[in-house]
Amino acid sequence: MAVAATVQEQASLRDPANFAPVIDLNDLSVKFGRRPILQSLRGELRGRAIGLLGPNGAGKTTLIHTLLGFHPPSSGTAHIFGQDITTDAKQIRLLIGYMPERDSFIAGMSAVHFVRLMAELSGLPSEAALERAHEALFYVGLGEARYRSLDTYSLGMKQLAKLAQAIVHGPRLIFLDEPTNGLDPAARQRMIRLVREIRDSGKANIVLSSHLLRDVEECCEEILILKDGRLAVYCNLEEERKSNRKFLLLETRGDQEKFTTAIGELGCDYAITGDHRVKVVLQGGIEVRDLYRIASQFDVQIRRMSYKRDSLEDIFLKAMENGHGSL
Amino acid sequence: MAVYEHAYKQYLGKLTPQWSRFLVIPRHAFRDVFRSKLFTAFFVVCFIPLLIEAILIYLHHNVNALAILKVDVRELIPIDASFFQTFVNLQASFAFFVTLFVGPPLVARDLRNNALPLYLCRPFSRTEYVLGKMSVLFILLSAITWVPQLLLFCFQAYLEGASWFIDNLWLASAIFIGSVVGILLLALLSQAVSALVKWRVIASATLLGIFFIPSVFGEVINNIFLTRWGNIISLGALMKNVSAGLFGTFIRTTAHITDFDGRVSREIIMNEPPLWASWFVLFVICAICLALLSRKVKAYEVVR
CATH class of the missing domain: 3.40.50.300 (P-loop containing nucleotide triphosphate hydrolases)
Known part of the structure; x- marks a missing residue:
C-alpha cells in the first residue's frame, strides 16, 4: 500500500x-x-x-x-x-x-x-x-x-x-x-x-x-x-518581509510639510501615514540626530520615534493607496 | 488523514464512473424519505390496487377459485385495454400524492441551506443535479406505476398464452409511455415549484393548486361556453386524454347537450381538444419547468 x-x-x-x-x-x-x-x-x-x-x-x-x-x-x-x-x-x-x-x-x-x-x-x-x-x-x-x-x-x-x-x-x-x-x-x-x-x-x-x-x-x-x-x-x-528595510516611525507636532520636504532633500524616503505620523527610511550617512536637527530648524517636535518593519497591514494599506500591481 | 494518523492525506483510490454519479442523490434521499413512518405506510397502501389487479387477473384464469367464490367469469371485468388503463390512471393518482410528499423539499431544502455550491463545486454538473433530484421521484413513482403494471401485464400474458402477448404488446408500450409521461410531468413540476418556493408546505400547496385550480377554471369555461376546450388547462384532463390516446380509448366527442325549451330545438356536440393539443400543452409545461430549473439551479444567484 x-x-x-x-x-x-x-x-x-x-x-x-x-x-x-x-x-x-x-x-x-x-x-x-x-x-x-x-x-x-x-x-x-x-x-x-x-x-x-x-x-x-x-x-x-x-x-x-x-x-x-x-x-x-x-x-x-x-x-x-x-x-x-x-x-x-x-x-x-x-x-x-x-x-x-x-x-x-x-x-x-x-x-x-x-x-x-x-x-x-x-x-x-x-x-x-x-x-x-x-x-x-x-x-x-x-x-x-x-x-x-x-x-x-x-x-x-x-x-x-x-x-x-x-x-x-x-x-x-x-x-x-x-x-x-x-x-x-x-x-x-x-x-x-x-x-x-x-x-x-x-x-x-x-x-x-x-x-x-x-x-x-x-x-x-x-x-x-x-x-x-x-x-x-x-x-x-x-x-x-525580508526585503523591507527598517524604517523610523515618527510622531510629530508642528509644520510637517516643511519637515518632510527637508528630509526628502537629505535623500531619505518618507511617507506621511497620518495627521502627525511620518515614516522615514534612513539612507547611508544619515543619522537620527540629523532628523532632530531638521526638526529643531523647523520648530517641529518629535514626540515619539520607533524602528519598525512593514507589516501585512502596511503592505495592504499601501496597495489600497497605490493599487498599481506592485509594491 | 487516517483517524489514528491525524494527518492530511490525498485520496488515491478508484473513482466511480461519471455517468452513475447522479444516482448518489436518490440513494441518500430515500434514507430521508422512508424515515417518515406515515410516508412508508402510504407507500405500502399504494400497492393495494395492484394487489387487487393481480387477484382479478388470477381469478380470470382460475376456474377452481371462481367456483369456490361462486362467481361467473363473465361477471368479472374483462382484461383488456380499459382494464389496464383504469389501473394505470388509479396508480397515477397515488403517484400524485407521493409527489406531494417527496417532491417539494428536494430542491427547496438545498436552496434554503445554500447547499448548491457544495454540489456544484465538485465534478457534478447542474444537469446531473436536476437529473439526480428527478430520479428520486422517477424511481419511487416507477415502483408504484409502470414497473408493477408491466409485471402484471406479463403475468396476464403468462396465464393467457403467447398469442395474447403478441396481440397486446402495444398495451405494454401504452402502460410504459403513459406512466413515464405522467412521472416526468410530476417530477418536473414538483422540482420547478420546489426551486421557486423555498418552504415545503407552501411548495406542496402550490403543487396542489397547479393541479386543481386550473381544473376548476377549465370546468367553468366548459360549462359557460359549452365546450370541452377548458380541459386544455386542466393537467388531470390532459393526462387522462393522453392516456386514453395511448390505450386506444380516446373518444373526441364526449358530450351531447340537447338544448331544450319545452321541445328539442338543436343538439350541441362538444368535442375534446385533439390529442396533439394535449401532447403539445404537456410539452410546453415541461419546457417551462426546465427553463425555470435552469434559471434557479445555480451555485449563486448573480445580482446584476
Missing part, C-alpha cells in the same frame, strides 16, 4: 502538470451584466498557501467562484494546475475542495452523512467515502460529534464541518472563503492550526480569502490583494 503510494507520488512528480503554476490568471475579466467585477487579472500563483485580500466588494469571492466555474469569464481565462477553467471545468473540480463563506448544508443530516454524501459526489465509492468522512471529521476535531445532526451544531462546529467536506476527497487545491468568520478566539486558533497543518503537509495548496489580515499573515506565504476588481499586489510575504 505504502509502496503503491510512493510509486504514485513519484509518477505525479514526473507529470508536467504538477510543475504548472497552481493558478495562472490570463487577463481574466468577469462582468455581471455591464458591471465589471474582475478586470484583466494576470499572474502566476505558485505558493503553497495564497492569501486573497481586499476590501469588501474587491472581487475576492467572485475570483474564487470564477475559478470554480460558477461564473463564466467575460474575457481571458485562468488555468488551475495547467487546466483551463473554461474547457476543463470538470477535471479541475476533481482537484479542488471548496469551503464557502456562507452557511452551506443539507438540512436534517448528521455530519458524517453529509460529509460522506459530499465525498460520493466527488466520485469516491460508497465505502471509501464513508471511511474518509469519518477520517475527515476526526481530523477537523468533530470526531465525537460526527453522528449529531448538523442543525444542532454551533457556528464554530459548522465551520469545521464545512472544512471537512472540503477536504474529504483529498483535493490538491483548497479554496477557503473566510474560514474564520464568526469564530471565537479558540475556534479561530483551531481553524488556523488546521489550515497550517494542511499547508505544511505539502499535499494540498490553499487559497485563503479573508479580510482578516492576521489570518492571512499566520497561514499564507503569498498574498494577492485585489482592489476594485484589479490586481493591486501579488507578492511573497516572507520575501517581502
